[in-house]
Amino acid sequence: MKQTSIKARYLVNLAAALLLFALAVVIGMTGGSTMKLKITPSLWQCSYLIIMAASLNLVLGFLGQLSLGHCGFMAVGAYAASLFSLALQRAGFYTEKSGPAFMLVLLLSFLIAGASAALLGLLVGIPALRLKGDYLAIITLGFGMIIVNLINNLPFCGQQGLSQGSASSALYATGLGFSNDEKMQYLWVAALVVILCMTVMFMFVRSKYGRCIRAIRDNEIAAAASGINVSYYKVMTFTISAFFAGITGTLYACCNASLSTTSFAFTNGSILNSVFIVVMVVVGGMGSLTGSVIAAVVLFLLNYTIKNGAWVAALPAFLQNVFTYPMLVYSIALIVVIMFRPRGIMGSREFALCDIPKWPAWISSYFASRGLEKSAKKEAANHG
Amino acid sequence: MAEKITPVLETKKLGISFGGLHAVQDFNIQIYSGELVGLIGPNGAGKTTVFNLLTGVYVPTEGTVLLDGVPLNGKKTHQFVEAGIARTFQNIRLFNDMTVLENVKAACTKDIHYNLLDATFRTSKFWRAEKASTDRCMELLAICHLEDKADLLASSLPYGQQRKLEIARALATNMKVLLLDEPAAGMNPTETAELLSCINTIRDRFGVAILLIEHDMSLVMNVCERIQVIDYGQTIASGLPEEIAKNPKVIAAYLGE
Amino acid sequence: MITFIQFLITGLRLGSVYALIALGYTMVYGIIKLINFAHGDFIMVGGYSLFFTIPIMMNVGIPGWLAVVPAIVVCACVGMLVELLAYRPVRKTGNNLTCLITAIAMSFVLENLAQAIPAIGPDPKVPYTLFAKTISVGGVAISHATIITVAVSAVIMAALYFFTQKSRIGCAMRCVSEDKEAATLMGINVNHTIIVTFGIGAGLAAVAALMYIAQYPKVFTTMGATLGIYAFVAAVLGGIGSLPGAVLGGLLIGIVQSGANTYISSSMSDTFVYLILIIVLMIRPAGILGKNVGEKV
Numbered sequence: 001m002k003q004t005s006i007k008a009r010y011l012v013n014l015a016a017a018l019l020l021f022a023l024a025v026v027i028g029m030t031g032g033s034t035m036k037l038k039i040t041p042s043l044w045q046c047s048y049l050i051i052m053a054a055s056l057n058l059v060l061g062f063l064g065q066l067s068l069g070h071c072g073f074m075a076v077g078a079y080a081a082s083l084f085s086l087a088l089q090r091a092g093f094y095t096e097k098s099g100p101a102f103m104l105v106l107l108l109s110f111l112i113a114g115a116s117a118a119l120l121g122l123l124v125g126i127p128a129l130r131l132k133g134d135y136l137a138i139i140t141l142g143f144g145m146i147i148v149n150l151i152n153n154l155p156f157c158g159q160q161g162l163s164q165g166s167a168s169s170a171l172y173a174t175g176l177g178f179s180n181d182e183k184m185q186y187l188w189v190a191a192l193v194v195i196l197c198m199t200v201m202f203m204f205v206r207s208k209y210g211r212c213i214r215a216i217r218d219n220e221i222a223a224a225a226s227g228i229n230v231s232y233y234k235v236m237t238f239t240i241s242a243f244f245a246g247i248t249g250t251l252y253a254c255c256n257a258s259l260s261t262t263s264f265a266f267t268n269g270s271i272l273n274s275v276f277i278v279v280m281v282v283v284g285g286m287g288s289l290t291g292s293v294i295a296a297v298v299l300f301l302l303n304y305t306i307k308n309g310a311w312v313a314a315l316p317a318f319l320q321n322v323f324t325y326p327m328l329v330y331s332i333a334l335i336v337v338i339m340f341r342p343r344g345i346m347g348s349r350e351f352a353l354c355d356i357p358k359w360p361a362w363i364s365s366y367f368a369s370r371g372l373e374k375s376a377k378k379e380a381a382n383h384g
Numbered sequence: 385m386a387e388k389i390t391p392v393l394e395t396k397k398l399g400i401s402f403g404g405l406h407a408v409q410d411f412n413i414q415i416y417s418g419e420l421v422g423l424i425g426p427n428g429a430g431k432t433t434v435f436n437l438l439t440g441v442y443v444p445t446e447g448t449v450l451l452d453g454v455p456l457n458g459k460k461t462h463q464f465v466e467a468g469i470a471r472t473f474q475n476i477r478l479f480n481d482m483t484v485l486e487n488v489k490a491a492c493t494k495d496i497h498y499n500l501l502d503a504t505f506r507t508s509k510f511w512r513a514e515k516a517s518t519d520r521c522m523e524l525l526a527i528c529h530l531e532d533k534a535d536l537l538a539s540s541l542p543y544g545q546q547r548k549l550e551i552a553r554a555l556a557t558n559m560k561v562l563l564l565d566e567p568a569a570g571m572n573p574t575e576t577a578e579l580l581s582c583i584n585t586i587r588d589r590f591g592v593a594i595l596l597i598e599h600d601m602s603l604v605m606n607v608c609e610r611i612q613v614i615d616y617g618q619t620i621a622s623g624l625p626e627e628i629a630k631n632p633k634v635i636a637a638y639l640g641e
Numbered sequence: 642m643i644t645f646i647q648f649l650i651t652g653l654r655l656g657s658v659y660a661l662i663a664l665g666y667t668m669v670y671g672i673i674k675l676i677n678f679a680h681g682d683f684i685m686v687g688g689y690s691l692f693f694t695i696p697i698m699m700n701v702g703i704p705g706w707l708a709v710v711p712a713i714v715v716c717a718c719v720g721m722l723v724e725l726l727a728y729r730p731v732r733k734t735g736n737n738l739t740c741l742i743t744a745i746a747m748s749f750v751l752e753n754l755a756q757a758i759p760a761i762g763p764d765p766k767v768p769y770t771l772f773a774k775t776i777s778v779g780g781v782a783i784s785h786a787t788i789i790t791v792a793v794s795a796v797i798m799a800a801l802y803f804f805t806q807k808s809r810i811g812c813a814m815r816c817v818s819e820d821k822e823a824a825t826l827m828g829i830n831v832n833h834t835i836i837v838t839f840g841i842g843a844g845l846a847a848v849a850a851l852m853y854i855a856q857y858p859k860v861f862t863t864m865g866a867t868l869g870i871y872a873f874v875a876a877v878l879g880g881i882g883s884l885p886g887a888v889l890g891g892l893l894i895g896i897v898q899s900g901a902n903t904y905i906s907s908s909m910s911d912t913f914v915y916l917i918l919i920i921v922l923m924i925r926p927a928g929i930l931g932k933n934v935g936e937k938v
Contacts, residue, residue, distance in 0.1 A: 010506075066741055127919060130926055133737055134676045138877060139922060141870070142915035149912045167908075200504050207503035207510070208489075208496045215479045215490040222477035225439060226491035227465035227557045275745060282742055287481070321757040328753030331746040335727055338743055342735040348481060 009354045016353055017195045024191035028184050040184045044255045046300050047190040048074075048248040051197045053280040053292035055244035060278065061286035061348070062205060063237045064217030065128060066137040069144020071274040073242040075264035076120055076147060077113030077249020078174075079157055082259055084112050085175025086161050097182055106189065109176060109253070114246040120147070121242020125235035132220075144274055148261045170260040176250070177257035190251060197244055201289055204240065213237050214287070276327070279334050285346030294351065295344075299330070390453045392417045392593045393469070393561045398437055398447035399617075407433045408617040411447070415561065415593040420583070422608035422625075423597050426637055430617040431597045432474055435563050438595075439471050440464040451560065466494055468560035472550040472567060474597075480539035484530060484549055487538050488521040491556035521556060527589070528552040528582055544575040548582065555586065561593045562586070568600050576600065580607060605629065613637070646781050648903040649896065654787045654856065656895020657794035661849040662872030663879065663887035664801060665842035671818040671882040672838050674737065678744040679723055681869015682751035683716050683843045687850030688860040689761055690715040692768040705771055712847040720843025721836050723747055729832070748866070755862045765861035772855050786855040797848060798888050801841075805884065814838055818882070871898070874918045880931025889929060893917075 024043075027035060056070045085105050088094060094101040120143075127139045151157045151169075158168030165171075178186060204210060212233045215223040224230050253259065265273055276299075284295030306312060306326045315323070322328055337345060391414035398411040408430045415421050425431050436442040438449055440461040448455045451467050459467070470491075479487050489496075496517050502510040525531045528548040533541060538549060547567055554562055567583070568576045580603065587594055598604045604611060605625045612622040615637040621628055628634055662684060669677040694708040731743045756763045772785040805811035813834045816824040821831055853868065854860060871894055879890025894914060901910035921928065 060738075064738060066738055068745075127923055131922055134670075134674075134741055135877065135922055135926060137741060138676070138873065139919055142874075142918055146912050146915050149909065153906075153908055153912075203504045203506065204500070208493050208498070208514075209500070209503060211482070211486055211490045212493055214482055214486075218479035218481055219477045221441065221461075222473065222479065222553075223490070224461035225441070225465060225471055225473070225477075226553060227462050227470075227494045228490065229460075229462045231460075275749065278742060278745070282739075286738075317759070318757065321759065322753075325753040325756045325763075327749045328757060331749035331753065334746040335731070335743055335750070338735060338739050338746075339730050340734075342731075342739045 009352065012353050017199075021188060021191050021195060024187040028187045031184050036180050036184050040180065040187060041255070042300070042304065043187060044183055044190050044251065046297055047194045048251040048255070049277075049280070049296040049300055050194055050293050051244055051248045051251070052277050053284065053296040054198060054201055054289050055241045055248075056277050057281045057284075057286065057289055057292045058201065058205070058213075058237055058241040058244075060281050061288065061292075061344075062210060062213045062217060063234065064286075065132060065234075066134075066140070066278070067124075067238075067241070068137050068141035068274050068278070069124070069147070070140075070241075070245055070277050071264040072144030072147035073117040073121060073245035074249045074252060075151060075261060077117045077246030078253045078259055078264070079151055079171065079249070080116040080246070081109040081113040081176060081250040082171060082174035082253045083156065083161055085109050085253070086173055087175070089175040090162065097176075097178065098185075106176070106250075106254075110193065110247055110250045113250040113253075114243045117246020117249065118239050118243035121239040121245075122235060124242070125238030128234050128238055129231045141274075144264075148264060151261050169262060170258060172258045174253045174257065174259060176253045178254050183255070186254070189254075193247065193251060197247060198289065198293065201244065205289060209233070209236070276330065279330050282334060282344050283337050285344035285348065287343065287348030288346040288350055290351035291344060291346030291349070294346070302329075389416060391415055392452055393438070393595070394450040394453070395438070396448050396450065398434075398444055398449060400433065400437055400442055400445045406617050408437065408614075411437075411614070411617075411619060413595075413612055413622075415595060417560070417593050418587060418591050419610070420587060420594045420596065420608050422604040422611040423595055423614070424599075424601075424604055424611060424628075425614040429615045429637075431614065432565060433617070434614070435471055435565055435597065438464075438563060439469055465557050465559070468558070469563065470554035470557040470559035470561070471563035472547070472554050472565055474565040474569065476543075476546050476550060478538040478546055478549060478553075480537070482538060483535050484525065484538055484541065485518070485521055485534040487549060488524055488553050488556045489517055491553045492517045492521060495558060521552075524552045524555045527555070527585055529578070544571050544579075547571070548579070551582065551586070555590070559592060561595065564594060564596045564598075566597050566599060568598060568603055576603060583607065643780055644903060648899050650781065650783060650787060651903075652896030652899035653892065654790050654895070655899055656875075656892035657790045658849050658852050658856070658868075658891075659872045659875045659895050660888045660891025661794050661797065661845050661852065662868065663876035663891045664798065664884060665845045665849075666873050666876040667879075667881055667884060667887040668814075668838050668842045670876070672814055672835055673728070673732070673740075675728065675740050675744060676873065676881075677839075677842070678741075678869070678873075679747040679751055680842065680846060681865035681867075681872065682748050682755075683720055683846035683865065684850045684853065684868055685755060685860070685862060685865035686719050686751065686843075687712045687716045687847035688768070688854055688864060689755065689766075690847070691851060691854060692766055692860050693760075695769045695771075699769065705769060706851065709848060709851045712850060713844040716843040716847040716850075717840040719751075720839040720846075723751075724836055724839040729835075748869075752862050752866065761862065763862060765859050767858055768854050768860055770855070770858045771851075784856075786852070790852040790855065793848065793852065797845065798884070801845075802884055810834065810837055871914060874914055877928055878918060878921050880928030882932070883928070883930045886928055886930035 031040065052070065052074060056067060059065055059067045088105050094105055096102065124140060124143050128136055131139060153167050155167045156162050156165045157171055158165045159172055161171050161173050212228045215226065215228055216230055216233060220230055280295045280299055281292055283299065285291030303326060306323050312320060312323050341347065393415040395411055395413050399409045400407050411434060423431050423434065433442065437444050440459055440463065448457055451469060456464055456467060479490060482490065496513045498510045498513050522531055522534065525534055528551055530545060530548060530552060533545065538546065541549060551567065568579055571579060583594065586592065596608060608625060610623065611625055611628045613620050613628060613634050620633045620637060621631045662680065665680050666677060669675060669680065690712040691708050694711050695705045698708045699705050727743055727747050728740065731740055755761050772789050775782050775784045805814060813829045816827065816829055817831050817834045825831055872891065875890035875894040876887045878893060879886030897913055897917060898910045901913045
């Protein structure tokens with residue numbers, strides 16, 4: 001009985017994923033100029049924000065450790081993918097950004113980016129064995145900064161890259177960097193990567209691995225006393241989380257003609273920084289992968305309207321100033337969410353397509369229980 | 385005859401000191417399969433410290449813990465559990481944001497055999513292993529009368545049931561020795577009686593050795609076959625319940641002369 | 642040799658500023674076990690307060706450095722407000738993790754709010770230079786700012802130490818940091834003590850701001866973020882929660898940074914600071930002078 005219902009759920013999700021993928025292919029073939037200039041670049045940005053948020057959620061929401069250097073892993077992935085593809089391009093392995101040779105390069109770029117970030121994740125995971133909470137947060141912050149600092153000082157990561165480079169915070173060439181046309185043409189790649197990454201993360205979380213990680217989050221000592229190898233699972237989570245962050249680096253390298261380490265800092269003017277990823281995870285729900293996806297998309301859209309919306313110009317001068325630095329808005333939103341829903345809006349609940357028919361019942365029961373709580377409180381107050 | 389069998393759990397001169405303070409000293413105990421032994425002593429006598437030593441939470445500064453005659457020196461907590469020592473905690477430590485069933489399943493991890501690839505591709509191996517584990521955990525929950533609570537959050541259970549869930553979780557590790565740290569603390573007499581029947585069922589059904597810390601003297605005297613008393617980290621008496629009840633040292637330790 | 646002495650002096654001066662900031666981190670951490678990420682931004686608040694008040698003071702004829710008094714008041718108020726509006730409500734509902742996230746968010750609120758205020762804006766401003774004179778001892782140039790920074794820091798640290806050890810409220814602070822519930826039972830007003838701690842910590846940040854702008858006459862909205870992180874590293878290095886540890890850590894970080902600048906490369910000094918932090922934490926998680934407190938089982 002339960003088995004069949006799970007199968008039904010898988011089928012519904014598979015259908016949804018195929019639909020998404022087909023949509024990306026169709027857009028790539030038929031999209032007009034708005035599609036090309038505005039929507040497609042946004043979809044690419046969303047694709048890496050979604051995976052970033054979800055992969056950070058593995059560490060922050062499921063393992064319960066704050067990592068403040070998540071963008072560092074993305075930086076490693078982005079640079080690894082760019083330099084790798086650049087090397088092959090200069091070697092003449094491919095010239096056009098199409099054809100089987102390029103597809104192979106693209107595939108390898110994803111894998112190399114993921115692997116190099118995972119290796120660093122492993123390195124960060126080791127301090128996680130001895131430290132937790134605040135201290136670990138600082139260590140991850142430090143790691144993120146060291147990564148950026150080192151990349152800035154590596155000659156082959158700067159300017160024209162590889163043998164033609166000199167130490168610099170910017171890499172002016174990536175072998176991937178798609179034009180708007182190519183972004184549209186390869187939109188399916190972004191869609192496919194998101195679908196695959198999200199599926200793998202879901203399967204990971206909904207298995208004995210996910211169970212162990214959550215057990216460690218809830219009570220590390222009890223987890224060890226239940227036979228869970230705490231060290232192993234901690235390092236594993238950090239590594240896997242870093243792996244996916246590395247993959248997003250490739251997506252980022254595809255999106256941009258040049259890379260700059262400031263894009264991967266702890267904080268910066270744009271929304272691609274480690275703190276903003278934390279905002280996404282917390283607002284979406286610590287322990288809810290779908291929450292992260294929704295939060296990434298919603299916050300991206302919010303940021304987009306703040307940056308490009310005509311309505312901002314109609315506001316009084318002070319508010320306009322506020323919206324010029326939208327991190328203020330996000331930070332306040334973050335604090336408010338934490339005050340009222342400490343585990344984020346979705347908490348650890350997951351959005352499921354098959355559950356939509358049940359929503360009305362859930363909502364009414366939620367309000368009913370709220371009512372009960374209130375009346376119980378009143379009664380208690382009366383008795384007191 | 386009994387002396388010839390290897391005790392399932394044995395300690396030899398077990399001790400630990402924290403910066404000069406000997407919290408536990410020269411602690412020796414032998415427990416045989418199917419036995420129910422009580423560990424009692426006044427507050428701060430070092431009972432929980434003994435448990436922490438027996439489960440690898442603390443590393444002893446002297447002595448060894450042997451399980452089936454095999455020393456467990458230098459092993460980590462989870463390896464102690466793999467070897468067969470499981471415990472509950474005095475201050476309840478559940479996985480609060482997980483369901484009752486998940487709490488128990490988390491403790492089965494070492495017996496669920498599939499790898500990352502199986503999990504990712506949801507192979508039949510994955511489904512079989514998960515199903516087998518769920519079935520077993522539901523049985524364990526049934527022993528502790530929690531089977532109808534399987535899908536509730538652990539933190540939503542009332543106090544007495546949380547204690548039972550801890551026991552169910554410990555059972556899931558497939559242990560040879562079960563250490564219970566004040567399982568009846570904060571329970572009313574009905575709950576305590578239920579707990580007692582639960583403990584007896586466990587012993588009869590799994591044939592495990594149980595070491596019990598308890599303050600409720602009537603409970604200890606009723607169920608334990610042997611009792612060991614410690615005070616200031618040292619064993620002051622051990623023997624049958626009726627001997628312990630009459631032992632002047634024990635009376636002095638409890639009444640504080 | 643002269644380079645060496647110069648590097649030591651620069652390190653000492655930088656380290657004294659870090660130490661002052663680190664004291665604020667450590668005091669707050671000691672009492673509510675929270676890394677107050679917004680602490681760095683209190684320096685920014687102090688910096689701007691000084692930037693606006695120094696010219697006014699000079700016009701009236703009062704020495705410019707006395708502007709530190711209103712700066713302390715402003716910073717202390719901001720510090721207490723942050724505690725009241727953000728940290729206290731979150732502490733009630735959340736755990737350590739959510740408190741930490743709130744602190745990070747609060748830091749961003751302060752920075753971006755400052756940028757949104759038209760009189761401040763995103764561009765750096767140059768405040769009036771204080772203590773600009775230099776004296777020369779055996780070929781080594783020492784500015785007045787250096788001497789004053791080191792001296793003031795030393796005096797403040799000593800005063801703070803005696804304050805926490807001897808005064809009534811200092812004693813209350815130590816009680817609260819040991820055990821909040823027991824402190825409540827002993828009739829200590831915990832929330833009051835926490836607020837006072839925030840006030841003092843933020844006040845110290847104002848002094849640090851004065852010392853900092855005497856060395857580097859520039860104020861900008863993100864000045865606190867980097868400065869704060871170094872000071873935080875200092876606090877952790879010394880053993881967070883320990884006042885002497887904060888001072889020791891501050892001086893160490895100052896000297897390491899100045900050493901890396903002098904002898905290696907200024908662009909790598911960040912890496913060295915963090916490497917030291919990581920190594921120390923791996924070897925001694927509680928820092929050099931911190932107590933290692935494990936979870937009770």
